[in-house]
Amino acid sequence: MGKFFKELKNQSRPKTVLMEMFSYIKIFSAAILIAFVLTRCVIVNAETPTSSMENTIMTGDRYFGLRISYLFEEPQRQDIIVFKFPDDESRVFVKRIIGIPGDIVEIKNDTVYVNGEQLEEPYLKEPMALGQNMVFEVPADSYFVMGDNRNISNDARYWNNTYVKKEQIIGKAMVKYYSGKVTFEVLK
DSSP states (O other): OHHHHHHHHHHHHHHHHHHHHHHHHHHHHHHHHHHHHIIIIIEEEEEOOSSTTTTTSOTTOEEEEEGGGGSSSOOOTTOEEEEEOTTOTTSEEEEEEEEOTTOEEEEETTEEEETTEEOOOTTOSSOOOOOOOEEEEOOTTEEEEEOSSTTTOOOTTTOSSOSEEGGGEEEEEEEEEESSSEEEEEOO
């Protein structure tokens, strides 16, 4: 009788190994599916290639953006957004919203005014020193954006398509997680 149970045990072993392998394949497949859904529908994982957003986001910093941020609310002035570059939608940029729909953004004597009031900008790397006066009227469903490092930023002031349309916004930059070392910092 002992020999019978020993043979039975050996016969069921291949089924157990196959079942265990199938279990691992299911877990691995579920993890890939979850990662795919998160990166396509919930978060943006990006890297900053230039110094246009310094000192808020440094060159080479990696950050997460939230794709669903603007499903239930509109983008706000001073949000940092990730968006498709209006002049070439195959490129992705990150900049700060300065003007929202209906705003009049005026750059006068190297100072930014929105609707006649000076914009408080404690995040700037250094004072703007461009010596240009400019006026922008932000159309409906569009946004005027600028980098925090104004003196070198290639931003809406210089683009052919000056404004970022709402459908070009990929998400709101939320958390910087790598800046030469692994850290977590909420972006403001």
